[in-house]
Amino acid sequence: MKITNLLKSSSEWVRGEGGGNRIVITSRMRVARNLDKYPFPGWAKKAEREKILGVIQPAVATLPEMSSAIINDSMDHFTPLEKQVLVEQHLISREHAAKNAGSGLVVNKPRTLSVMINEEDHLRIQAIKSGLQLKALWKMVDKIDTELESSLDFAFSPQIGYLTACPTNVGTGMRASVMMHLPALVLSEQITQIIKAVNRIGLAVRGLYGEGTEALGNLFQVSNQMTLGESEQQIVDKLNKVIGQIIEHEENARQKLLQDKARTVANEVGRAYGVMLHGYSTSSKEALNLLSMLRLGVDLGMLPDPYRAEIDELFICTQPAHLQKDYERKLSTEERDGLRADLLRERLKSWPVPVVKDLDVETPAKEEGKKENQ
Numbered sequence: 001m002k003i004t005n006l007l008k009s010s011s012e013w014v015r016g017e018g019g020g021n022r023i024v025i026t027s028r029m030r031v032a033r034n035l036d037k038y039p040f041p042g043w044a045k046k047a048e049r050e051k052i053l054g055v056i057q058p059a060v061a062t063l064p065e066m067s068s069a070i071i072n073d074s075m076d077h078f079t080p081l082e083k084q085v086l087v088e089q090h091l092i093s094r095e096h097a098a099k100n101a102g103s104g105l106v107v108n109k110p111r112t113l114s115v116m117i118n119e120e121d122h123l124r125i126q127a128i129k130s131g132l133q134l135k136a137l138w139k140m141v142d143k144i145d146t147e148l149e150s151s152l153d154f155a156f157s158p159q160i161g162y163l164t165a166c167p168t169n170v171g172t173g174m175r176a177s178v179m180m181h182l183p184a185l186v187l188s189e190q191i192t193q194i195i196k197a198v199n200r201i202g203l204a205v206r207g208l209y210g211e212g213t214e215a216l217g218n219l220f221q222v223s224n225q226m227t228l229g230e231s232e233q234q235i236v237d238k239l240n241k242v243i244g245q246i247i248e249h250e251e252n253a254r255q256k257l258l259q260d261k262a263r264t265v266a267n268e269v270g271r272a273y274g275v276m277l278h279g280y281s282t283s284s285k286e287a288l289n290l291l292s293m294l295r296l297g298v299d300l301g302m303l304p305d306p307y308r309a310e311i312d313e314l315f316i317c318t319q320p321a322h323l324q325k326d327y328e329r330k331l332s333t334e335e336r337d338g339l340r341a342d343l344l345r346e347r348l349k350s351w352p353v354p355v356v357k358d359l360d361v362e363t364p365a366k367e368e369g370k371k372e373n374q
Contacts, residue, residue: 003082006070007325011089011111013130014313021131022299023247025179025219025312028090028128029137031145032121032164032173036155040165041103041118049102049118056123059151060106060115063144071107071114076100081330084321090128092116113140120165121173123148132243134176134236141174142232160228171228176239180246183218183296184253187268191220194249202226203242217288217315222246254300266356269297277348281334282341287318290344294354302354310347318343 013026034040038052053074061072075083075096083097091107096119104117116124125144127137155163161171169175185191195205204225207215222243224235257265272293276282282290291311298308316322323339324331331339 002073002078003071003085006089006107006111007085007322010313011128013112013128014309014316021308021312023181023250024132024243025181026090026128026130027133027137028126028177028179029134029141030124030126030175030177031141032162032169032175033123033125033145033148033152034155034163034165035122036153038122041120041122042165044102044118046102052122053102053104053117056117056152057104057106059148060117060123063147065108065113065144066106066115068109069106070109070111071105073105074101075103075105081321081324085325088316088319088321091126093119093124095119096124113144121169123152132178132240134178134240138174138176138232138236168225169227171226172230172232172235174227174232174235175223176235177221177223178239178243180220180222180243180250181218181292181295182220182246182250183292184257185250186218187257187265188253190249190253194246195220198222198242198246201238201242203239216285217292219288219292219315254296258300265296265300266302266354268293269300269302269354270356273297273348273351273354276341276344277351279341279344281337282318282344283333283337284318284320284340287340287344288315291315291318297354302356303352307351314344314347 035052035055038044039048041049041052044052057072060066061069066072071091078086080097083092086092086105087094087097089111091111091114092105093116096103096105096116099118102118105114106117107114112128114126114128116126125141125148127140127144129137157163162173164170164173182191182194185194198205202225204221204223205215206221206223207219222239224239226235230238272290276287276290276294291314294303295308295311297303298305298311318340320336323336323343
């Protein structure tokens with residue numbers, strides 16, 4: 001496989017380096033750019049796309065940040081399975097996975113930076129880090145954008161900003177997003193209210209793999225929708241403020257659950273642990289939801305902190321393409337579900353049993369003690 005080296009270790013952002021990620025798992029920043037006087041990829045002929053690729057890819061490859069790139073190739077050199085692995089790693093979009101000749105990809109060694117060439121736009125620069133690090137990401141992307149602009153002539157209007165294939169990206173061309181783990185808001189049935197409130201102020205809430213995907217595993221992406229009429233700094237500041245408020249709501253919801261439904265929470269975490277430790281067939285959707293409960297258990301002190309990073313890694317390596325990467329054929333759903341269950345059993349067999357001693361779980365003995373003291 002062309003992506004063998006990529007799969008030998010976890011991404012830097014999966015390992016949780018550089019940011020606290022209790023509720024915010026990752027931050028991502030993406031800017032869209034296009035070459036002046038060239039048709040957008042969707043309108044360009046194959047020869048034109050290949051010419052654009054030939055202009056952009058060498059410029060990206062010579063960036064200092066890409067000096068030891070782990071991937072620098074054309075999309076037609078990847079198999080469909082390899083492309084799906086890249087999607088599951090959040091290194092390319094689902095749309096870019098459908099591209100072939102005339103499109104390319106460059107990824108740095110830590111996998112914190114990926115550049116898609118001829119996706120919807122000629123150039124999409126994406127940076128991703130663990131935790132809430134939007135400002136750091138903007139500095140990273142802005143530096144790369146500036147370096148590339150010194151050698152590439154981007155399509156730009158003094159009146160409206162950078163020109164993009166989709167009108168919703170015109171202006172800054174920037175999309176900032178945060179992946180959040182919000183199990184308490186889901187369990188307390190507050191998530192719909194939160195999503196509506198976020199939508200009303202011009203932000204979008206999407207699922208695990210972005211637009212049009214389901215929020216499995218209680219994982220939600222919150223991102224800006226406006227790119228025109230606001231500066232990059234304003235977009236980042238607004239998103240940071242809203243994320244801070246969502247974090248507060250999630251923390252409050254967790255405390256409320258512990259006060260009112262501690263036994264229910266402990267039961268959800270304990271059942272998730274039991275099913276994964278003893279299961280023999282687990283679907284992708286079920287695995288994400290079970291891992292979500294186990295991650296909540298870590299956050300509530302039922303499991304040691306270091307297991308959070310391992311759970312985040314399992315969110316990815318239990319996905320369909322990752323399970324099939326060592327096989328030369330496409331596996332059936334039943335085969336994948338079996339492999340997934342085997343992987344989870346193997347990983348969890350050395351884990352400690354979740355401990356609920358720090359939770360205020362009501363027991364019959366406690367109830368009886370309360371009655372005697374009344």
